[in-house]
Amino acid sequence: MAISKSQQFFESLWYRPAPWWLWLFLPLQLLLRLVVFTRRLFYKLGVFRSVKLSKPVVVIGNISVGGTGKTPLAIYLLQWLMEQGYKPGLVTRGYGGTAENYPLVMDDDTPPEISGDEPYLIYHRTKARLVVDPVRSRGGQTLIDLGCDIVICDDGLQHYALKRDMEVALIDQSRELGNGWLMPMGPLREPPTRLEQVQMTLVNGTDMTLEPQTIKGVGHTQPLTSKFVNGVAAIGNPQRFFDTLIQQGFEVLPHSFPDHHQYQGADFTDIEGPVVMTEKDAVKCHHFSEDRMYYLPVETRLTPEAEAALQRQILNLLQYN
Structure with missing residues (x-):
């Protein structure tokens, strides 16, 4: 299943000015700080x-x-x-x-x-x-x-x-x-x-x-010809992947799943049109892959x-x- 709106909402709080009520979690943050400090000290x-x-x-x-x-x-x-x-x-x-x-x-x-x-x-x-x-x-x-x-x-x-x-x-x-x-x-x-x-x-x-390489089919060799794609990602920062597809000239409809999500064929039933996913996602989709499924491999480049x-x-x- 895709990431719920509540999950997206709470995660987004970490990366923008926080509302006042987030301070209600201060005791839990202080507790984690104590646990982290004590654990490192004990080691x-x-x-x-x-x-x-x-x-x-x-x-x-x-x-x-x-x-x-x-x-x-x-x-x-x-x-x-x-x-x-x-x-x-x-x-x-x-x-x-x-x-x-x-x-x-x-x-x-x-x-x-x-x-x-x-x-x-x-x-x-x-x-x-x-x-x-x-x-x-x-x-x-x-x-x-x-x-x-x-x-x-x-x-x-x-x-x-x-x-x-x-x-x-x-x-x-x-x-x-x-x-x-x-x-x-x-x-x-x-x-x-x-x-x-x-x-x-x-x-x-x-x-x-992370430099994009040539898009490949998931279990097939058919070329991707459409500029409209469904971006599918179950990674820690899916927006980074969607932005990469946009930079490659695609019009992207994003679909986010929880990190390490175990895909099933039913996850794609309501998604119409070509699908482009990360390579990490693709390895879990070979046993039910369709000709409309593709993935984008990347290579690490350091300065x-x-x-x-x-x-x-x-x-x-x-x-x-």
């Missing part, structure tokens, strides 16, 4: 156990809810590292997957409903070693046992049970940090000061961009300065480990 003091792996760990994450471009950046890093002759692996929680046993080592036969949409997409785009495991330290160790010499942790900035050698935080340029408050008053999982502790912060829209800085730091990790 620092050793009250909670944090596992150090024998190979470098690079965490990609954000401090806000919603999409910031973590998956495309993970794909970029895996592809670049393999081009340099390394054997990277990626560990991820696999949100939305239904695996009964972990760690789950991805292979060509693992369906997206088992692994989750993002692991499926990353694996099939890169063919890198990929393990799905809510216990990321266990998943990371599995990657090392499989021969990986560096572990990329997708969306693990707040997963302190796994020690990391480098943290890369992503911010969406169009949304930034919203009103700067923690949930439920705002979109943040941790205070903005958390960004002072990461090794690198990338802004999706300035330091990096020369950001690319050089990111690559230099990762190569330094590999050199001294």
